[in-house]
Amino acid sequence: MKQTRKLVLSAFFMALGIVLPFLTGQIQQIGNMLLPMHIPVMLCGFICGWQYGLAVGMVTPLLRSMMFGMPPMMPTAAAMAVELAVYGVMTGVLYAKLPKKTLYIYVSLLGAMVAGRAAWGVASIALHGIAGSGFSMQIFLAGAFLNAIPGIILQLLLIPVIIMALKRAGVMNAYGMEAAPAAERG
Numbered sequence: 001m002k003q004t005r006k007l008v009l010s011a012f013f014m015a016l017g018i019v020l021p022f023l024t025g026q027i028q029q030i031g032n033m034l035l036p037m038h039i040p041v042m043l044c045g046f047i048c049g050w051q052y053g054l055a056v057g058m059v060t061p062l063l064r065s066m067m068f069g070m071p072p073m074m075p076t077a078a079a080m081a082v083e084l085a086v087y088g089v090m091t092g093v094l095y096a097k098l099p100k101k102t103l104y105i106y107v108s109l110l111g112a113m114v115a116g117r118a119a120w121g122v123a124s125i126a127l128h129g130i131a132g133s134g135f136s137m138q139i140f141l142a143g144a145f146l147n148a149i150p151g152i153i154l155q156l157l158l159i160p161v162i163i164m165a166l167k168r169a170g171v172m173n174a175y176g177m178e179a180a181p182a183a184e185r186g
Contacts, residue, residue, distance in 0.1 A: 006048040009021060010056050012170055013048075017060035017084075018067070035151030037061060037158060041084045045091030046105075046163050060084060073171035075127035083120035090115045105160045113152065118127020129175040 010176045020036035027034070037060055045053025058081050064070065064075035090112035098104040128135035145152075166172040 004154060006052055008169060009048050010052045011045040012042055013040040014056050014063070016122050017056065018064045021064070021070070021156055027136025030150045033147055033150040034154055035148060037064070038087060038116075039081070039155060040150060041088045042091045042109065042155065042159055043162060045088040045112070046095050046108070046159070047166070048092070049096070050089045053086070053092045054085050057084030057086070057088035075131055075133075077124040079120055082123035083116045086117040086119040087112050102160070102164060106156070107162050109155065109159055115156070117148075120144060142143070 007127070017037040017040040020030070020040065024031040024034045024036040041053060041057040041060060044056045061071060061077040061080035061084060062073070065073045071077045077142060091108055094106070094108035094111050098108060121144060124135050124140070124143075
């Protein structure tokens with residue numbers, strides 16, 4: 001039963017990752033800077049665990065690219081698949097391993113953000129090398145940090161609030177797995 005809930009939630013997060021870019025893309029100049037695929041993947045890692053976060057992170061940008069042609073498969077969606085998979089894994093692993101205090105939600109999120117951006121950089125170097133195009137430190141810094149500032153701020157504001165609200169509502173326990181339904185709790 002618990003695994004079924006995680007699969008359903010993972011499908012929901014994947015659907016959000018596919019749909020949210022349509023909504024944020026309507027916002028002039030900063031729509032894509034809000035990093036709309038990142039939020040559902042990170043939430044999946046926190047709520048369902050690292051295995052599900054890995055799967056949702058790896059599949060979402062590839063599936064969106066195949067369905068809509070955005071982001072372009074090579075090198076963008078392929079590099080994003082590595083980046084988002086690392087986000088999903090790291091939010092799940094760090095949240096499960098660290099103390100269950102509010103501060104560590106932020107620590108887990110920041111750790112995942114750094115690891116994911118580093119993974120994106122490594123994947124981008126490899127994929128651009130295969131494609132015969134250049135990938136410089138300036139491109140990395142712009143893509144991973146400077147252009148991503150609105151999305152980073154949104155993630156830091158939104159994700160911890162959602163996780164804390166789910167915990168307070170009894171929907172999610174302190175270890176990131178969803179809590180049992182009220183009928184099962186007794």
